[in-house]
Amino acid sequence: MGNTGSVQSSKSRKERKRESGDSADDRPGKNKRIVNGSESRTNGREKIKCRATNPFIIFFLRLRSKKPKEHVTVIARAAGKLWTQMSPEQRKKYIDLANAEKKRRQERKRKRKSRRK
Numbered sequence: 709m710g711n712t713g714s715v716q717s718s719k720s721r722k723e724r725k726r727e728s729g730d731s732a733d734d735r736p737g738k739n740k741r742i743v744n745g746s747e748s749r750t751n752g753r754e755k756i757k758c759r760a761t762n763p764f765i766i767f768f769l770r771l772r773s774k775k776p777k778e779h780v781t782v783i784a785r786a787a788g789k790l791w792t793q794m795s796p797e798q799r800k801k802y803i804d805l806a807n808a809e810k811k812r813r814q815e816r817k818r819k820r821k822s823r824r825k
Contacts, residue, residue, distance in 0.1 A: 761809050763802035764791055 768787040775783060791799075 761806055763799060763806045766805050766809075767791060767802045 764787070767790075768784065771787050771790075772778075772780070772783050
């Protein structure tokens, strides 16, 4: 039994990768920054994009704020079930809030662009 076939040589995996020329940087797709969203900000060297908040997330966060000690997965499951049972009229409140947030972010973005010029 045991791992007799998996005995490694004295070199570590990292050392072998360096010698062979394989590195995490050479792998396709690892360093690409594919980000969806409406605005971006820089954080040191990387550029971070912020997504607009969707209606369900607003609903979920409000539900979560009512029970802060409850585990997130429990709240997420409950929120999903409640969201699917809600009528379009009930959801409209959260859709309006999401649209207002989107508009606010676009205004902030415009103001920043006008300050740069």
